Amino acid sequence: MQVYLPIAEVSVNAFLLLGLGGIVGILSGMFGVGGGFLMTPLLFFIGIPPAVAVATEANQIVASSFSGVLAHLKRKTVDLRMGVVLLIGGLVGAALGVQIFNFLRALGQVDLLVKLCYVLFLGIIGSLMFVESLNAIRNTRKGKPPARKRHNWIHNLPFKMKFRTSGLYISVIPPVIVGVLVGILAAIMGVGGGFIMVPAMIYLLGMPTKVVVGTSLFQIIFVTAFTTMLHATTNFTVDIVLAVLLLIGGVVGAQIGARIGVKLKAEQLRILLAAMVLLVCGKLAFDLLVQPSELYSIGAEGGH
Amino acid sequence: MLRILLLLVALTTPAQSEEVVAGLSQNTISISTNFDGSEILIFGAVKREQQIDRDSDLGVIVTVAGPRQSLTVRRKDKWAIIWVNQDSLEVQSAPSFYAIATSAPFSDMISDEADQQHLISVDRAISAGVASEGVIDKDNFTEALIRIRSKANLYQMNESSVALRADTLFNTSIALPANLVAGNYTVRFLLTRDQQVVSQYETAIFVNKVGLERFLYSLAHEQPIWYGLMSLAIAIAAGWGAAAVFRYIRS
Numbered sequence: 177m178q179v180y181l182p183i184a185e186v187s188v189n190a191f192l193l194l195g196l197g198g199i200v201g202i203l204s205g206m207f208g209v210g211g212g213f214l215m216t217p218l219l220f221f222i223g224i225p226p227a228v229a230v231a232t233e234a235n236q237i238v239a240s241s242f243s244g245v246l247a248h249l250k251r252k253t254v255d256l257r258m259g260v261v262l263l264i265g266g267l268v269g270a271a272l273g274v275q276i277f278n279f280l281r282a283l284g285q286v287d288l289l290v291k292l293c294y295v296l297f298l299g300i301i302g303s304l305m306f307v308e309s310l311n312a313i314r315n316t317r318k319g320k321p322p323a324r325k326r327h328n329w330i331h332n333l334p335f336k337m338k339f340r341t342s343g344l345y346i347s348v349i350p351p352v353i354v355g356v357l358v359g360i361l362a363a364i365m366g367v368g369g370g371f372i373m374v375p376a377m378i379y380l381l382g383m384p385t386k387v388v389v390g391t392s393l394f395q396i397i398f399v400t401a402f403t404t405m406l407h408a409t410t411n412f413t414v415d416i417v418l419a420v421l422l423l424i425g426g427v428v429g430a431q432i433g434a435r436i437g438v439k440l441k442a443e444q445l446r447i448l449l450a451a452m453v454l455l456v457c458g459k460l461a462f463d464l465l466v467q468p469s470e471l472y473s474i475g476a477e478g479g480h
Numbered sequence: 481m482l483r484i485l486l487l488l489v490a491l492t493t494p495a496q497s498e499e500v501v502a503g504l505s506q507n508t509i510s511i512s513t514n515f516d517g518s519e520i521l522i523f524g525a526v527k528r529e530q531q532i533d534r535d536s537d538l539g540v541i542v543t544v545a546g547p548r549q550s551l552t553v554r555r556k557d558k559w560a561i562i563w564v565n566q567d568s569l570e571v572q573s574a575p576s577f578y579a580i581a582t583s584a585p586f587s588d589m590i591s592d593e594a595d596q597q598h599l600i601s602v603d604r605a606i607s608a609g610v611a612s613e614g615v616i617d618k619d620n621f622t623e624a625l626i627r628i629r630s631k632a633n634l635y636q637m638n639e640s641s642v643a644l645r646a647d648t649l650f651n652t653s654i655a656l657p658a659n660l661v662a663g664n665y666t667v668r669f670l671l672t673r674d675q676q677v678v679s680q681y682e683t684a685i686f687v688n689k690v691g692l693e694r695f696l697y698s699l700a701h702e703q704p705i706w707y708g709l710m711s712l713a714i715a716i717a718a719g720w721g722a723a724a725v726f727r728y729i730r731s
Binding site: 177178179180182183185186187223235236238239240241242243244246247250287288401404405407408409412414416417419420423424427428430431464465466467468470471472473474475 | 511562624662693696716
């Protein structure tokens with residue numbers, strides 16, 4: 177069944193969009209990532225104009241994250257206090273990120289920088305997580321207890337706050353900084369930023385993996401809602417028909433994913449996420465390194 | 481007064497010996513939610529005021545051109561180890577859609593000069609909107625633009641697809657792809673003899689969005705804040721709805 181998208185001005189198969197939404201939704205529910213880093217490139221691939229894909233994806237992430245966070249709230253795996261602290265940073269970061277994005281667009285190289293950002297961040301995070309979770313799995317096999325959280329410089333900063341759900345007593349500075357950085361990247365890369373925030377929460381803040389997923393979803397809802405409004409009012413590129421089709425698949429997928437996630441061990445979850453992140457990274461790096469079959473591309477005037 | 485004068489002038493100028501009388505299967509195309517491309521049937525007849533000597537062959541060319549848009553064509557080049565967009569060419573106006581149907585092989589029907597004058601072939605019709613300054617090898621960019629759009633069926637050259645009967649009646653059809661841009665589409669009819677255009681006629685097809693498509697499009701552009709809030713409300717409702725449904729299924 178073909179559907180004509182009013183804003184994107186292209187006709188696409190409705191079932192293809194539902195399927196894409198569903199698959200990305202499952203991953204989103206399992207790992208607590210919005211799925212934007214997978215969905216946005218997939219939308220480019222099926223012929224949605226990039227500007228529309230990025231803006232609409234933000235809206236779709238709101239839906240799948242909301243659905244996911246409800247499942248996590250029921251299981252009490254959301255650290256609301258930590259979520260609000262991250263969110264404050266995230267909104268500041270998103271506003272900054274949009275400014276940086278517009279500046280890069282004026283330079284005419286925004287596509288390249290977005291891709292390099294992807295390759296760099298996905299590469300670093302993916303490899304770190306992969307190695308770490310592989311070690312964790314090996315240690316549990318040998319019967320060694322998991323390494324205790326070490327106290328590092330992060331614990332010596334001022335403005336300490338108690339995060340009961342995470343079992344942490346740390347300064348608010350690192351979470352705010354994580355929020356700002358993720359917000360900037362989210363706005364530039366057109367994603368929710370979960371794939372960066374989740375590892376940052378685990379490795380930098382030392383939060384328990386089970387809480388990390390729900391908390392990051394909580395923060396992502398608000399940051400992507402903010403981004404959606406920015407895109408809708410400045411670029412008019414949010415395609416509601418596209419968003420609805422993606423989110424029908426997405427919300428159902430997120431529910432299924434959240435339930436699969438409960439059944440898997442934390443290390444298994446992390447190694448799967450790491451493998452996926454590395455896969456996307458490899459594909460993007462490959463595209464940058466290999467000579468494309470079509471060297472030319474057509475863009476609307478004003479770039480992107 | 482002036483109008484009557486103009487009319488008189490028009491009437492007294494000798495009529496062209498051959499003229500096109502043409503029709504379209506539809507002169508408006510509505511883009512609704514299930515729009516999946518469209519095919520327009522184009523037909524017509526050649527009207528003659530006087531006998532024509534039959535030494536030369538009559539040819540019919542039909543072109544359909546979509547609304548013009550400005551765009552940028554970029555080219556990737558190797559920079560260190562990665563492929564990066566480097567040179568670019570700004571195209572002030574290129575048709576979003578351009579199709580030609582002819583009654584014989586194009587090069588037999590029309591001379592290069594006539595093509596240059598009337599901007600008929602895809603190359604000429606596109607190149608006309610390309611700025612001459614800037615990149616040195618602008619031909620490569622124009623070629624790439626045509627190549628990419630031809631692959632997407634946005635630029636079409638359908639030689640010998642116009643059926644011409646008894647040098648009088650003709651008909652053809654042009655397929656419009658699903659990713660059609662709304663706007664006015666110009667349909668041109670050209671009659672050729674001895675590789676020259678002897679007569680031409682122009683009409684238009686209006687492509688517009690209807691129903692839900694139109695409502696959403698105008699809302700997004702005229703009330704962006706409400707549109708944005710509506711998108712968010714739908715997203716949150718869908719997220720909540722799915723969670724509720726799953727809770728119900730499990731209990």
